[in-house]
Amino acid sequence: MTTININSFVRKNILNLQPYISFRDHNEFKAPVLLDANENPFGECNRYPDSTQKKLKQKLSQVKNIPANQIAIGNGSDELIDLIIKVFCEPKTDSVLMMNPSFAMYGFYAAINENKVVKLNLNDDFDIDKEFFLNIINANQLKIFFLCSPNNPTGNSIEDIEFYIKNFNGIVVVDEAYIEFSQQKSALALLGKYPNLIVLQTFSKAWGKAGARVGVAYASEEIINFINLVKAPYNVNSLSQDLIMKTLENTTEFNQSVKNILTEREWLREEFENLKCINKVYPTDANFFLVDFEDIEKVYENLTSGEILTSKRAPAIPNCIRINIGTRAENEKLINILKNC
Ligand SMILES: Cc1ncc(COP(=O)(O)O)c(C=O)c1O
Known part of the structure; x- marks a missing residue:
């Protein structure tokens, strides 16, 4: 495993942020009387969702063979893109790198967070020219590289993804929203080797659950803790958590x-x-x-x-x-x- 100090990439105010902790979600109770969150005791869906998404992470952990503490769940991978920028990029100061053409939301969230976007133009086959990549990263101060493979809107997979993870001095987000339709090997296999790697997947495409808004980030425990720190505590609603659990339990559909x-x-x-x-x-x-x-x-x-x-x-x-x-x-x-x- 390459040694890098993740803290050195994190925004200063995030390093000192106090976490919001839902006491009930971080402790085990057998049959608690819930008088702690000003909920209504009557009706259906009357309780706040599990802010730690414990069951869903355990299920994903089994399915993907990745420890639950290396998994963060977002309101779609869109939210995770925003959270990742929030963790690592100082507004008005830091820049992110994205392929061009690629998924517009990287630029959208960078703009909302007041971060500059550097565009890495793809070649005629819509792949990355390695030399061009090395020149761009040498000429710019970049915090995050959003690498989308298979890429939206071009559809192709990017060759030799490991090269970019290895050579980028910052966080590399490999967005695998379409991986299930592809023969390409998932970058999840590289997680143990590269502490600067985040892999994004989603239930919106092959899993057919775009309306539930559930996306997943896989990364080192350190990075996942930062993502969890900045997310809204109840970012994934109970109905969606239950639906995705059911979806993962029966994969026939x-x-x-x-x-x-x-x-x-x-x-x-x-x-x-x-x-x-x-x-x-x-x-x-x-x-x-x-x-x-x-x-x-x-x-x-x-x-x-x-x-x-x-x-x-x-x-x-x-x-x-x-x-x-x-x-x-x-x-x-x-x-x-x-x-x-
Ligand atoms: C490459 C890519 N990443 C992420 C997303 C967003 O997915 P989600 O529905 O999980 O927010 C999309 C949606 O089109 C996409 O094409």
Whole structure:
């Protein structure tokens, strides 16, 4: 394991922050009378959720084979991105690095926290040029690198992730929101080796629970303690904690839906090949395609008026629309409109 002093990356005021501790969640009671939190004793969902998300972390610990004290749970991984910036970046002073193009929320939360964003332009294959990366990190003072793989909105996986973790003098967040759709090995296997690594995963994509808002960060115990320190105590509601527990207890639905999406991905890829309006379909390891169209305005207009909502990436990625894989009926509707474009 590489030795680094995580405290040296943490914001000064966070190092001295007093934790908010819910007494009941940090102690064991057999049948407590709960008169401590001004709740209503009647009705359903009347109690505050477990602020430590104990059961869910234990379950995730079993499933992922990672100790529970190396797991933090957020209100979606969106919240975890914000919390990670809050832990490590001094407002108005520190900068974060993100790939370009990549998931916009890294820049959004950096802006809210008044941190500068340095963009690492990807090459023509949407991968990172190592030399360019080394130049950028040498020329800038950077606290966090958000590395998204498979990347949104391009769909491809980044090669040799370990190289970036090893060479970055700061915190590397590997965002694996789409990992379950990919053959790529998860960076979770590198956690024991790199104390500056945080891996983000989510229940919003392959697990099909976007409405529950549950994301997970895996990192060293030290980093996880800082994330827990800055989070709102009751950030994940009881209904969502229960739902995700149930989802993890029976993974049949998960396995089936990933299988269906991968089948649909192949079906769509073949259908796209026969369409005249398409210039290029980028390779994807995720549940969406980035597609380059001959006449993007016409295509986008026809899709929207057919009430098919997609994500237009032009002008940032010229001529491109990101298209999510749907059910067979939805995909057929998409293809039928594209045939007439
Ligand atoms: C790369 C990436 N990370 C994180 C998220 C946010 O996930 P969550 O729903 O867990 O907040 C998304 C959502 O689109 C995403 O594409």
